Amino acid sequence: MATIYDVSVLAGVSLATVSRVMNKNTKVSEKTEKKVLDAMEELGYRPNSIAQSLASNRSNSVGVLVSELHGPFYGAMMSGIEAELRTSKKHVIIAAGHSDEQSEKEGIEFLIDRRCDALILHVEAVSDEYLIKLSKGATPIVLINRYIPELKDSCIYLDNQLGGYLATKAMLDTGHKELAYISGPAWKVDTQARLAGHKQAIREAGLTYNPALVFEGDYLETGGSEGFNVLMQAKVNFTALICANDEMAAGAMDAARQMQVDIPSKVSIIGFDNIILANYIHPKLTTIDYPIGEMGHMAARWILKNTYQNKPLEIKNMFEPAVVHRDSISKI
């Protein structure tokens, strides 16, 4: 592979001059520039970005840590990030954290060792303290889907409580008064926020919150089915079921079908996240839109602005969810 040195020899200029025409930061006379460009062309020269990084202390890469690489949610997020970064010639290094503390920490260290210029983290298992300490380090970080007061400017998050509120409100507004709820794992912050929104809506409606109508799921389809079965067998009545994510809603719908419980005439269901699946199942799932792709874009833009000083970009930290009306809720 041709190096900058080869180019300089062929062009009959110094090594520094070649570097200059590449980086366009210093004036170079037109004719020497042409000589250099021609030499590059002839040699098929491609800069070695590793060497560039070492010398400039900039890797032009941003590390992204997600829980899983598969799944519709993270796909949309990474797609948003990549699209935004690509236009600025930055690139993405990915790692998976698997929602496990040790694994998440390893992933983060891994990315820092690669000298990423900044990190976009979607982490669930590490503590706030760890992240706060991390943010004091040399590598800027932006948090997606997590809100930490001390780090609020670098958090891109959804108002999960509002989402839980809106989901519940959608049921209340259509006349439902007996509401069941399938939540995510209790330790997750978004689980807590969504449930808090649920309670808030119930309170505002003058109803009383009944823990017997809540089932703790796992954000997986199976948890949804299980939750539906458990709730049906319990001695509680409900006409509406709020699921903390779409996958559990799909599982619940499946369980309902097996029990011959018609959706939505017998039980109305609403999901959360608006993953692509929601539009495919039958009846099409009414859900809460989680603009994760847009949030990925925003996280990338945050980095473009704060780490690469690109432009005076507008940053929006908090995103608001909205109800996507489809066919899984019926009036009562």
Next chain:
Amino acid sequence: MATIYDVSVLAGVSLATVSRVMNKNTKVSEKTEKKVLDAMEELGYRPNSIAQSLASNRSNSVGVLVSELHGPFYGAMMSGIEAELRTSKKHVIIAAGHSDEQSEKEGIEFLIDRRCDALILHVEAVSDEYLIKLSKGATPIVLINRYIPELKDSCIYLDNQLGGYLATKAMLDTGHKELAYISGPAWKVDTQARLAGHKQAIREAGLTYNPALVFEGDYLETGGSEGFNVLMQAKVNFTALICANDEMAAGAMDAARQMQVDIPSKVSIIGFDNIILANYIHPKLTTIDYPIGEMGHMAARWILKNTYQNKPLEIKNMFEPAVVHRDSISKI
């Protein structure tokens, strides 16, 4: 950040010795090793992988080019790749090609410039010639989901024709004789192979292939709906519909529901790919399993073996699809 130099000073040894204890390739006395390790610990030393790469001419990173970052298919693939590579401390740099020739080429150059040790490519738009020429370069490449005779040892692919054959055979075996087919875009190689398998099965069954029963879709849900509608409006009868991928099958099922055509009693449907969606829709979609996650693993293993000389790993180039029986086919 502490450098190898800082460590050497604190440990009272030479710079080279520190490097040695890191790379474990040369013998170092136990006590000096301990001195070094302690110094590293004390300084919180983390090797600069950029500098390592420059000096060793190894980036320990493999570039992955996929068409899209979102979507269940690529997610599963990347997940397989990352899992396999992570265990060997290699990392993944991703780029998206968007099924566009120019974009795919840019992505590839981008990854090569980053001095990836090897590339895993899922490309559709670039020509065989381009890839053959590329393979002669310094960076090893492995192709996923593409078969090029000249490059066969570095291709990890599915027997798409067999898949098309099996899908059709599944219909024939349950008594169907009037088969409609919704294909992908004609220019794609997997489209062609799947259709070829379809024709082969028809031929073997002693039936005649009727182009009027084939609709060219786009591998998207909308293409499936459109295809179903077009086929229904045409003056052709069919009791079975073979879709070249699951998304189109889902679209077709949706169109069928709107036309009050019951699946599978009136029309049986089979998909292709076995994306996660197939298990969520109703009726659960019978389809052809595409072990893309496993193939991602294998591609990564190929690189571990050929580029990093890791172990005597077994490489399987061709994967065979299999029918996943669910609920969208009924006997006739």
Next chain:
DNA sequence: TTGTATGCGTTATCAC
């Protein structure tokens, strides 16, 4: 076993 010296391909700070 350990140390010295050189190179990897750039960028950047000086001079001129």
Next chain:
DNA sequence: GTGATAACGCATACAA
């Protein structure tokens, strides 16, 4: 406007 030359942080051939 252009050219030397010193970093950048590490690996490694060669000595000792």
